[in-house]
Amino acid sequence: VEITDINDNTPSFREAEIELKMSEVTAPGSRFPLPEAHDPDVGANSLQSYALSGDEHFSLSVQAGVDGETYPELVLAKALDREEAAFHELLLRASDGGEPARTGTARIRVAVLDANDNAPAFSQAVYTVRVPEDVAVGSTLLSVTATDPDDGTNGEVKYSLNKIAQKASKIFHLEPDSGKIRLMRNLDFEEGESYELLVQAQDGGGLSDKAKVMISVTDVNDN
Structure with a gap:
């Protein structure tokens, strides 16, 4: 069969x-x-x-x-x-x-x-802000923002001040996680009318971007 x-x-x-x-x-x-x-x-x-x-x-x-x-x-x-x-x-x-x-x-x-094939990118090349000299200490003057489409640590952005004058370093503080720039001490128009900061955004893989921050101080009748 x-x-x-x-x-x-x-x-x-x-x-x-x-x-x-x-x-x-x-x-x-x-x-x-x-x-x-x-x-x-x-x-x-x-x-x-x-x-x-x-x-x-x-x-x-x-x-x-x-x-x-x-x-x-x-x-x-x-x-x-x-x-x-x-x-x-x-x-x-x-x-x-x-x-x-x-x-x-x-x-x-x-x-x-994911691979770290994208660098952080600031939303603006130059940030400008005008603040009166009597703005309260602790106030947030502005926020810088950089985005990175990578995943995980490759997309986590930390902010730092890349270049700042010694005088300005005692006045302004940049929060590394949020990008907020806060005022640490009173401004005085008669001491300084403008400040220039260079900020850096860096991801967890070491790629970075830079942007300039211009802070102008306006006079109030304090004398």
Whole structure:
């Protein structure tokens, strides 16, 4: 008695959902092995081909092993950018050669890991403010703001005074986390009409940007 095979099995993956992690600076052309599908049928009814759909950043390469088996690989076709897309959703299909053909699928979710490829950027190159000389000590004169689209510590911005005169350093204080510039002691128009500060914003990866702050003191009738 010879039992002939019929196409009664669908190609299947061990896991229906696969998650991969890639740095956004991964070089195009890089290859990543994908899980194989299994079909217990034989001959033409067994697994015949793979196909990938879902994203222009990736393509599929199928390698033939010395054992005659085929091995799918994910190929990075286009450079990644986490700030543009933090995740990519793909669908891997495995088909047999039956009539009609049966197809099994696995979903691939690619998580893009952040690299420090963006420097902080101030909202303005020069900040200007005019304040009366009788403004209260402790007041916030202005806030500088820099943004960094990177993730985690790569996107955390700290502010510092890059250049400041000794006299001005006793009058103004820059808060490193908020970018607020506060008044530490009373102003006196007769002692100084204007002050120039150079502030720096730096992220956790060491990239930075600079901006100038011009503070003008206006006179009040205090004499």
